[in-house]
Amino acid sequence: MKALIEVRDLVKYFPVKRLFWTVGNVHAVDRVSFDILKGECFGLVGESGCGKTTLGRLILRLIEPTNGKVYFQGRNVFELKGKELMAFRRKAQIVFQDPFSSLDPRMMIFDIIYEPVRVHKIDVGNPEEYVISLLERVGLKKEHLYRYPHEFSGGQRQRIVIARALALRPIFMVLDEPTSALDVSVQAQILNMLRDLQKDLGLTYLFISHDLSVVRYMSHTIAVMYLGKIVEIASSEEVFEKPLHPYTQMLFSAIPIPDPEVARARLEKRIIPKGEVPSPINPPPGCRFHPRCPYAMDICKREEPPLIEVGEGHKVACWLYAKR
Amino acid sequence: MNEEILRIEGLKVYFYTYAGVVKAIEGVNLSVRKGECFGLVGETGCGKSVTMRSVIKLVPPPGRIVSGKIYFEGLDVLSLPESEVRKLRGRKIGFIVQEPMSALDPLYKVGYQAGEPLLVHGLVKDVKEMWKRVVNLFKTVMIPEPKERSRNYPHELSGGMKQRVVIATAISCVPDLIIADEPTTNVDVTIQAQILDLLRDLRRKYGTTLILVTHNLGIVAEMCDRVAVMYAGQIVELANVYDLFKDPLHPYTKGLLEAVPIITKSREVRLKPIPGTIPNLIRPPPGCRFHPRCSLVAEICKRERPPMVEVKPEHYVACWLYAKR
Amino acid sequence: MFKSLKERYEKWKFKNAAKIEEYRLMFYAFKRSPLSVAGSIMVIIFVILGVFGPWILDGIRGLMGFLYSHGIIRTEPSFNAFDWSLDVLQPPSWKHWFGTDDYGRDIFARSMLGIQVSLVYSLVVLVVAIPIGIILGLIAGYYGGKVDEVISRITDMFLAFPALVLAMAISASLGAGLMSAIIALITVWWPGYVRLIRGQVLSVKENLYIEAARAVGMGNFSIIVKHILPNVISPLIIYTTMDIAGVVLTGANLSFLGLGAQPPTPELGRIVFDGLDYLPEKWWYSLIPGFMLFLFALGFNLLGDGLRDVLDPRFRRRLEFEVKGEKE
Numbered sequence: 001m002k003a004l005i006e007v008r009d010l011v012k013y014f015p016v017k018r019l020f021w022t023v024g025n026v027h028a029v030d031r032v033s034f035d036i037l038k039g040e041c042f043g044l045v046g047e048s049g050c051g052k053t054t055l056g057r058l059i060l061r062l063i064e065p066t067n068g069k070v071y072f073q074g075r076n077v078f079e080l081k082g083k084e085l086m087a088f089r090r091k092a093q094i095v096f097q098d099p100f101s102s103l104d105p106r107m108m109i110f111d112i113i114y115e116p117v118r119v120h121k122i123d124v125g126n127p128e129e130y131v132i133s134l135l136e137r138v139g140l141k142k143e144h145l146y147r148y149p150h151e152f153s154g155g156q157r158q159r160i161v162i163a164r165a166l167a168l169r170p171i172f173m174v175l176d177e178p179t180s181a182l183d184v185s186v187q188a189q190i191l192n193m194l195r196d197l198q199k200d201l202g203l204t205y206l207f208i209s210h211d212l213s214v215v216r217y218m219s220h221t222i223a224v225m226y227l228g229k230i231v232e233i234a235s236s237e238e239v240f241e242k243p244l245h246p247y248t249q250m251l252f253s254a255i256p257i258p259d260p261e262v263a264r265a266r267l268e269k270r271i272i273p274k275g276e277v278p279s280p281i282n283p284p285p286g287c288r289f290h291p292r293c294p295y296a297m298d299i300c301k302r303e304e305p306p307l308i309e310v311g312e313g314h315k316v317a318c319w320l321y322a323k324r
Numbered sequence: 325m326n327e328e329i330l331r332i333e334g335l336k337v338y339f340y341t342y343a344g345v346v347k348a349i350e351g352v353n354l355s356v357r358k359g360e361c362f363g364l365v366g367e368t369g370c371g372k373s374v375t376m377r378s379v380i381k382l383v384p385p386p387g388r389i390v391s392g393k394i395y396f397e398g399l400d401v402l403s404l405p406e407s408e409v410r411k412l413r414g415r416k417i418g419f420i421v422q423e424p425m426s427a428l429d430p431l432y433k434v435g436y437q438a439g440e441p442l443l444v445h446g447l448v449k450d451v452k453e454m455w456k457r458v459v460n461l462f463k464t465v466m467i468p469e470p471k472e473r474s475r476n477y478p479h480e481l482s483g484g485m486k487q488r489v490v491i492a493t494a495i496s497c498v499p500d501l502i503i504a505d506e507p508t509t510n511v512d513v514t515i516q517a518q519i520l521d522l523l524r525d526l527r528r529k530y531g532t533t534l535i536l537v538t539h540n541l542g543i544v545a546e547m548c549d550r551v552a553v554m555y556a557g558q559i560v561e562l563a564n565v566y567d568l569f570k571d572p573l574h575p576y577t578k579g580l581l582e583a584v585p586i587i588t589k590s591r592e593v594r595l596k597p598i599p600g601t602i603p604n605l606i607r608p609p610p611g612c613r614f615h616p617r618c619s620l621v622a623e624i625c626k627r628e629r630p631p632m633v634e635v636k637p638e639h640y641v642a643c644w645l646y647a648k649r
Numbered sequence: 650m651f652k653s654l655k656e657r658y659e660k661w662k663f664k665n666a667a668k669i670e671e672y673r674l675m676f677y678a679f680k681r682s683p684l685s686v687a688g689s690i691m692v693i694i695f696v697i698l699g700v701f702g703p704w705i706l707d708g709i710r711g712l713m714g715f716l717y718s719h720g721i722i723r724t725e726p727s728f729n730a731f732d733w734s735l736d737v738l739q740p741p742s743w744k745h746w747f748g749t750d751d752y753g754r755d756i757f758a759r760s761m762l763g764i765q766v767s768l769v770y771s772l773v774v775l776v777v778a779i780p781i782g783i784i785l786g787l788i789a790g791y792y793g794g795k796v797d798e799v800i801s802r803i804t805d806m807f808l809a810f811p812a813l814v815l816a817m818a819i820s821a822s823l824g825a826g827l828m829s830a831i832i833a834l835i836t837v838w839w840p841g842y843v844r845l846i847r848g849q850v851l852s853v854k855e856n857l858y859i860e861a862a863r864a865v866g867m868g869n870f871s872i873i874v875k876h877i878l879p880n881v882i883s884p885l886i887i888y889t890t891m892d893i894a895g896v897v898l899t900g901a902n903l904s905f906l907g908l909g910a911q912p913p914t915p916e917l918g919r920i921v922f923d924g925l926d927y928l929p930e931k932w933w934y935s936l937i938p939g940f941m942l943f944l945f946a947l948g949f950n951l952l953g954d955g956l957r958d959v960l961d962p963r964f965r966r967r968l969e970f971e972v973k974g975e976k977e
Contacts, residue, residue, distance in 0.1 A: 101855075
């Protein structure tokens with residue numbers, strides 16, 4: 001399968017300003033490379049401050065990069081202009097995390113969903129019928145057309161956001177924590193709906209979340225991020241069964257599992273991480289994870305390990321596996 | 325160990341809003357034993373937070389405790405005057421709030437805020453002694469460099485640190501009961517592990533009773549001895565933690581367990597969402613509040629509210645599948 | 650024919666049901682506060698007087714004439730706003746309800762007309778100042794960076810002057826008169842709106858729906874007009890309502906200092922100024938128009954307060970009242 005999206009050495013620094021001059025940079029995304037294949041769901045996992053949200057926005061060019069390229073269907077997204085840029089926007093959409101601020105409170109649902117169509121001046125036939133068909137696809141009804149966002153629950157609002165994202169008939173969607181703000185039972189509904197949509201419409205997803213269980217459920221491939229760098233990429237099963245990077249292992253062991261016997265047994269083996277997540281403004285030298293890593297060696301403090309393939313599409317960035 | 329430290333009987337809390345009366349808590353009964361870790365599980369809006377706030381009589385308006393009794397260490401809390409209840413708050417019952425960001429006053433040093441209960445309840449002679457105790461307190465909650473950190477302001481600390489300060493505030497007077505309201509909801513997974521570890525540690529050291537309110541079934545499985553499941557203002561199941569997960573009786577509990585993505589399950593196993601949404605509590609469904617979403621609904625479920633029955637030792641359910649008509 | 654009309658009405662109702670519900674809720678919330686209701690009544694009265702002043706005056710004159718000629722009242726009131734008469738500095742009486750000034754003119758009539766003058770020129774000031782403020786505020790808030798710096802600094806410069814002092818300076822240099830007072834007030838007033846709108850824009854900008862609009866490919870201009878502007882308008886309404894009072898008072902101040910309306914134009918502040926020499930014996934000259942200014946400002950302020958509560962969506966959704974038994 002051909003890669004729909006190829007990210008190459010993507011970098012994004014945010015300058016930190018005191019008064020007028022820049023005193024440092026937030027290394028939000030620091031030389032990240034990976035591929036997303038057509039039709040797959042690519043999961044991006046990491047804790048707060050790891051840069052996954054920034055990465056998602058970079059791929060859609062909602063922010064400009066400091067360096068690096070993102071190829072969408074072979075073309076560099078950052079070089080697109082005018083009509084080509086609009087064409088790209090039509091094919092690549094995003095669903096945000098917060099269903100409460102994702103919808104303009106002053107607009108009616110019909111206008112919210114139809115707006116992208118209007119902006120791109122696409123002919124979809126009767127506007128009302130088109131929007132109703134979108135609503136029904138996400139499990140809402142035509143009665144909801146002329147209501148305001150505040151009349152809906154979080155789960156329903158998220159469906160509206162998804163309907164709007166589908167309005168342009170995209171082929172790629174970035175899902176930025178789409179269910180983090182929702183209740184467990186609603187989350188399951190939305191996740192299943194997203195999976196079905198992917199199958200029915202042949203969509204490709206970039207699924208960003210801090211919740212490993214959700215990412216595991218949705219994704220085919222998972223990439224783990226820490227402080228702006230990708231530390232491990234593998235298939236969903238591989239990452240879970242054989243996590244190689246110490247950070248990935250730590251993440252997995254920290255997740256509470258809803259099974260008391262298993263959970264308490266795991267407690268013995270849990271790796272409780274030391275300290276806090278360091279700030280992305282002055283990342284530690286060498287391997288970013290070394291201050292908290294139980295296996296840190298000398299070389300880890302000096303040099304950054306490269307992201308290398310250790311088998312069947314499984315890549316790790318760790319001196320435990322890379323040859324010196 | 326089997327002694328009861330908290331008992332709630334027939335609690336009803338209603339919210340009087342312009343849209344109507346929200347019957348948020350409709351008849352909740354539970355009892356918590358000394359020294360145990362009691363889990364209160366439910367989704368947003370089920371009323372678990374409100375129930376706990378009732379225990380310390382801090383239900384925010386327009387809410388009002390309409391009826392019911394709450395006994396803490398034998399005291400009838402709801403009939404006590406405000407001045408007496410104040411003596412309980414912070415001193416005998418510590419409350420860990422959900423949002424560490426807004427739980428701390430940005431204008432005061434964190435050390436002062438953590439030590440304030442000591443001052444208020446007269447457990448220290450003066451402010452100097454309070455600061456000394458605060459440093460020890462911070463050490464207990466594993467804040468590195470406790471002396472320096474205690475002099476910081478909230479905005480100078482990370483989220484995990486702030487949550488520890490909130491925990492420190494709650495335990496400063498060494499209360500008999502700690503109520504933790506979603507203590508790790510907005511915190512990273514690794515920090516969550518640290519905080520849960522801390523809570524376990526504190527329980528071991530001081531034998532404090534802990535009530536853990538959360539929507540995360542994993543945390544409950546890991547931490548709690550007994551669990552109560554709440555739905556739409558009512559308790560639907562109450563059991564010890566192993567029984568609850570091994571043998572869930574109530575359809576809602578079963579539904580929850582099947583709807584949660586579990587990391588150990590493969591992608592192929594599809595989640596089973598619970599159809600429908602949480603009911604409007606201004607016009608709650610008659611009978612069993614879960615019946616509109618229940619796949620095993622029967623006629624009686626729509627008419628009458630099922631009583632809580634003990635199906636197995638220490639395993640209670642409120643469902644017509646088990647109660648005798 | 651009627652059928653299609655009914656259909657269209659039904660369709661309209663369906664489309665706008667949500668909006669109608671919102672307005673009803675707002676109205677209900679507003680009614681609850683007696684002060685707001687009082688304020689709005691006062692404002693309505695003043696606006697009616699302002700718009701229809703001269704006609705109302707004529708109407709009252711006619712009514713009084715009618716009552717007099719039929720012997721129902723003993724004295725016919727005189728509403729000579731401009732004609733000089735010999736009844737100089739008369740205290741309030743049945744002939745002159747608010748008394749007369751030093752030229753024998755009826756103060757009641759002059760006050761009525763004065764309200765019109767005050768209202769009109771405060772509206773002119775706002776109609777010009779507000780759009781300037783909105784445009785600059787939108788640009789500064791949305792684009793940020795250097796553009797924001799430049800606009801904000803300029804705004805700050807203007808705001809650094811006490812409004813009255815600046816207005817005086819401008820007005821004096823342009824030559825005393827109503828027109829120059831209006832220009833002065835406009836110049837002094839627009840910076841406040843830039844501040845207000847800019848602040849609102851900054852917070853609205855953070856919402857995800859703005860980013861969502863960008864993700865769809867909307868250009869900056871469309872986003873500003875379609876998404877930002879509608880969401881920053883509501884504080885504007887409240888601010889403006891209270892501001893009318895502010896403009897009128899400042900304008901009255903200018904007139905009071907001799908810089909605004911020139912004789913013989915009746916303007917409440919001017920009348921107060923003219924009456925100063927005659928205090929405290931001929932109190933009615935300054936105090937009654939002054940009191941009217943006070944009521945004018947009070948009315949608008951109460952209305953603005955009431956609106957502020959009503960337009961805040963969170964307040965609307967959390968109203969509480971004593972429930973008479975359980976609802977439904």
